[in-house]
Amino acid sequence: MERMPKWADAFLVPLISLLIAFVISGLVILAIGENPVEAMRIMVSGAIGSSYGWGYTLYYATNFMFTGLAVAVAFHAGLFNIGGEGQATLGGLGVATVLLSFSWPHWAVALPAAAVGAALFGAAWAAIPAWLQARRGSHIVITTIMFNFIAAALLNYLLVNVMRPAGSMDPSSARFGAETVLPRLHEILGLVGIPFSRASPANISLFVALLACVAVWALIWRTRLGFQIRAFGKSEPASVYAGISPFRITMYTMLISGGLAGMMAINNVMGEANRLIMNAVEGAGFIGIAVALMGRSHPFGVCLAAILFGFLYQGGAELALWTSIPRELIVVIQALVILFTGALDNMVRLPVERAFRRFGRRSA
DSSP: OOOOOHHIIIIIHHHHHHHHHHHHHHHHHHHTTOOHHHHHHHHHHHHHSSHHHHHHHHHHHHHHHHHHHHHHHHHHTTOOOOOHHHHHHHHHHHHHHHHHHSOOSOHHHHHHHHHHHHHHHHHHHHHHHHHIIIIIOOOHHHHHHHHHHHHHHHHHHHHHHTSSOTTOOSSBOOOOOGGGOOOBHHHHHHTTTOOOOSSOOOBTHHHHHHHHHHHHHHHHHHSHHHHHHHHHHHOHHHHHHTTOOHHHHHHHHHHHHHHHHHTTHIIIIIIIISSOBTTOSTTHHHHHHHHHHHTTTOHHHHHHHHHHHHHHHHHHHHHHHHSSSOTHHHHHHHHHHHIIIIITHHHHHHHHHHHHHHHHHHHO
């Protein structure tokens, strides 16, 4: 039997699923009395038609890269980490704790420290559900969902009662020092003579996210721990027979996953808001699940899927601004993308496999 090539599984199947999702989205737009072609034109021009649009697209994509990688690492071990939202929330607390506790001379010194603080807080928040599953048998899907709400409530309490500056009515922390402000993308590209919008929030965290993609690829496919994670995800009984500890792999995987989700905070808390605010994560933890599904849990695929969802976020904002199409319709488009790339994956995969088998027999 002819097997479907890896490139078709990695690119062709998701592309066809994406096209189906966009066609159905166009029909929905048509049903509410709007022009789907014009809607797509507005989305494309608003998200990637200018450096301003690209800046916001890449800013959102940076968030989704971190949370998508977090979910992807857990997927490789057969774990479903739905707690990216809470882990990213605690990552923001880690960033604020590090930056407000010390006086920093320069952003280049503050950024690694903030990244470590974000990763540690996110990993610590993921460690509790991991231990509960490994030792007590509590299902990690349930515990990570519950910990999202606990994280939101904890941050609410801390911002209102502990971290809020005296005399301020805004439930947020004090602003970080001016020395910790991260360089924006227009400053970085300006060094090589490339003009870019000054109004976009995209910053140097984008390059940290890209480095994280490379690091996760090296971890999963080039290290002993990565091999053990993949073996455990494929078959727990076989991995136990080979001497792999389920407790150790579950804890290590969730610590790495939580740390990656927590590192999202260097982009939205340190890079954009320059302080810790309520609801800074804005659903990026849940979008990371869709990004990991569409990216086939591969760091390169996660990177591309994150850019796609960044496009949907920014394009959707422009669509809501310039047309009567509600912002919630973008949630519908995202749901359709998730539906066809995740739950209905076999609906596209099986016909493509049959087509390759038929083509292979004819070639033979």
